Amino acid sequence: MLKRYLPILTWLPHYNHRLCGADLLAGTIVTVMVIPQSLAYAILAGLPAVVGLYASILPLLAYTLLGTSRTLAVGPVAIIALMTGAALAGVAPPGSPAYLQAALVLSLLSGAMLAIMGLLRMGFFANFLSHPVIGGFLSASGLLIATSQLSHLLGIDAGGYDALTLLASLARHLSELHGPTLTVGIGTLAFLVGVRHLGRATLSRLGLPKGLSGLLTRAGPVFAVIATALISWWLGLAERGVAVVGSVPAGLPPLTLPRFEASLWRELLVPALLISVVGFVESISMAQMLAAKRRERISPNQELIGLGGANLAAAFSAGMPVTGGLSRTVINYESGARTPMAGLFAAIGIGLVTLALTPLLYHLPVATLAATITVAILTLVDIPLIRQTWRYSRSDFSAMAVTMLLTLVEGVEAGIISGVLLSIMLFLYRTSRPHSALVGRIPGTEHFRSVVRHDTETVSHLALLRIDESLYFANARYLEDTLYALVASRPELEHVVLICSAVNLIDASALESLDAINARLKDSRVTLHLAEVKGPVMDQLKKSDFLDALAGRVFLSTYSAWTELRRPTQ
């Protein structure tokens, strides 16, 4: 019981110095690598850069205690930062103390929701975010985030949380273009793109081992941060008007208590829910992928608790909403992390940096961080996925397209909510008009297939109708229409057999329709039979009076119905 809620107890007893060495190395590498992105994502959310560091200390500790994934690395991530910024902009002016407070409340609400969903074992909620909706949302968010970083790269003062507002604001302020900032921004961008596309191959060609050259390539942002900070200090870019990170308070994160303010909590409720669900989906996908690689198992419900704990920790230590991040997890995994202890080491490392090294960040240009975000985030734009989805299913594609469009035009919340609602509506619409097929016997076999697609044997007084859907309220009336039309079009009909091999459920509405069909067919001197009714469905039908009223029989197989009914009764 205790082990279920504190997964650390399952692995800590077997912990040894070999594992510790691997984790210590991974933790150190992660510390160095995630500092630039932690700062960048805090700025993306409209928060002071140091909040990104704070959110990478205690939350990691909480996840180490509570999480089931061995290699997931928790912290601020781009999507969540964007959603945080959009949510907070609605309740307080950026930079104000109220804005900081609201970030804590958002972390608290999101953490509490995740933990409660985990305790209530409601991990299945996340399943309602379909892959096309997630894919569309991530692609659109990638574009949105990249657009939002343009102002930092160009050194102009523009803002907004949807693409149209952002572009309009950029266009309005384009004359304020700031040369030195632009130089730093575009220079860093070019460097990072170069490293990403050519780095690994070039380093391998220089004879470096594959693992190391991969890691050095990933360290591109670290080099960029160090180099531009030095250049900025050396040339005094801050005095020339280039925006820099500036003075970051040194010291461990202060303990904070999110303020209770009913109206604020109410306003942040929906954003917190969306942040929780999106964060959980991003995190669990990654955790499952890596667990599969190492044949480990993760528990979705305990993951909810782990992420909930991490967000609660963020709320009480001046942080911001966090989740398992794509890039930091990959770094952790590839640096050889073996247990969640690596996360603890990273937390200690970032704690030490926060304690002593923040003055070194003073001269770091904000444009460098913007370039880092832009390069990282554009990988989210997944054109092949969009093309595949279009090819595979227009219905899935339309959910994806609406999600993308609304994310760009109306913002992240509208995008994801409409995507989810639309995919549910499309599914319901589809099941409300079920496919059905008249089937016939494939000669010489006991097998029955559609008369349209296969050469089959049929007789005119007997209709074998396979219904390809569960029968429930949304399609009960459609079933009636289908059967009445069938009977009306074939006056020689004596028997109708409903083949229920694809019927997984008959609800009370459908039962009433079946009752009506049975009575009406009896009036037209046609007998209704059922075949291949599944065990669970049959159990339920036995609870009603339908089987007594049924004019015909319930056959175990279509073949036995065929054998019994193929000869006309007259």
Next chain:
Amino acid sequence: MLKRYLPILTWLPHYNHRLCGADLLAGTIVTVMVIPQSLAYAILAGLPAVVGLYASILPLLAYTLLGTSRTLAVGPVAIIALMTGAALAGVAPPGSPAYLQAALVLSLLSGAMLAIMGLLRMGFFANFLSHPVIGGFLSASGLLIATSQLSHLLGIDAGGYDALTLLASLARHLSELHGPTLTVGIGTLAFLVGVRHLGRATLSRLGLPKGLSGLLTRAGPVFAVIATALISWWLGLAERGVAVVGSVPAGLPPLTLPRFEASLWRELLVPALLISVVGFVESISMAQMLAAKRRERISPNQELIGLGGANLAAAFSAGMPVTGGLSRTVINYESGARTPMAGLFAAIGIGLVTLALTPLLYHLPVATLAATITVAILTLVDIPLIRQTWRYSRSDFSAMAVTMLLTLVEGVEAGIISGVLLSIMLFLYRTSRPHSALVGRIPGTEHFRSVVRHDTETVSHLALLRIDESLYFANARYLEDTLYALVASRPELEHVVLICSAVNLIDASALESLDAINARLKDSRVTLHLAEVKGPVMDQLKKSDFLDALAGRVFLSTYSAWTELRRPTQ
């Protein structure tokens, strides 16, 4: 084309004096019979009694032109009147000119929505009101309406649109109990209950033919109205404080133009939608039942247009929202109506009454109308249906119970919306955790059934898994979990065959999961196969790369998979 949108053109050319005679008789009977309920339902909606008459003139004419049901009788009905009252109470004080205006706007919006849904062929929308939700809603509304009539029966001044408010208001004003009103109310109630329960049998025993005694029994309210109006006039009950209908303006309905006022329209949008859908469901159910009896066909989409036209007519002739009514349709049908012309005759009849006979209604006690409503409405409370649903399915029952509870406590809108949402959510939840069964061969046949329920033949290196649900985003992850657990629990497994006879859809999310399952099973040296994939599903799979990546094969039948794979490969 013209015939499709003007169904009158299909039957008018064949109209003859025999049909005309039958329709004229039915129209006359309906005129007499529906006057009390038309007055009563207007009062139920908080409107002047005469509005009920106005709403029974032009709307009938519109339906005669546009409707496809031969015997449906349109006019104010109890549920719609209750919903109208609840909607209007939110926007204007009862009795005010604004309240009357709002009733017109509500009719207009509801009529426009119905007509548009009809033109867009969106009749299937109504299917999302499941039978248990409708049943629960009608039962709870019956109780609610009966409670709302108590104040008129007791002669006290109480109001509200949910059960708690009503009862609290009644309790507060109980001391104002008015003796004479109570006498009229309870007396009429007793008379009507007596007629309903004993009338037909007694009259038959007196030797009257069955049809006539049925009709006389239904005429109970007409006798009650005439008798109490006479008594009230004779004893001067109005001067003794008994509420009477009072002076009703004589003359045909004035032409009215619903005012355009954006905020009012916005507020009435949701109520109008609910009124449209509920009214349509009540009307279409009745129309389909009667059409089935006479082997006629009705067109749901044209019915939407017909009811839309009726409501638009109400909006422009000082009326209120209308639909096909249960009791008036039964009277029309049993009086021998043959075509919609009967509706036209009833419209003319009610027009004549409105023109000349309204002074006769002056002394009619409101308590009589309340008793009429109460007796009619309590038949909606369907205890056997509630019991049956409980027995058949707890899931359907819970949707019904929530609908009933919220209708009583929070009002009709909250009740119906939560019922619909809950039934959709329960369906989605159910499909998100699909039933699956390991199947084996029934010895000596080509038939495969669940190993748990039947004696079957199986081999240990081959798992035949039947998935009893379409594969889509909500259950994609669940499918992965099921398969990984299966493979983990049976180390000797070499082949897994997914039997897709119940899979009616594989969406993009499920496809991604199948891809992942295929790859992961391959890693564990287990081969994934499919069997019994339906034509439409196979067509779609061919649009993706999945079939190329699939490690195993796609078998036409489970039997052929069994034949090929039953021998272990080692």
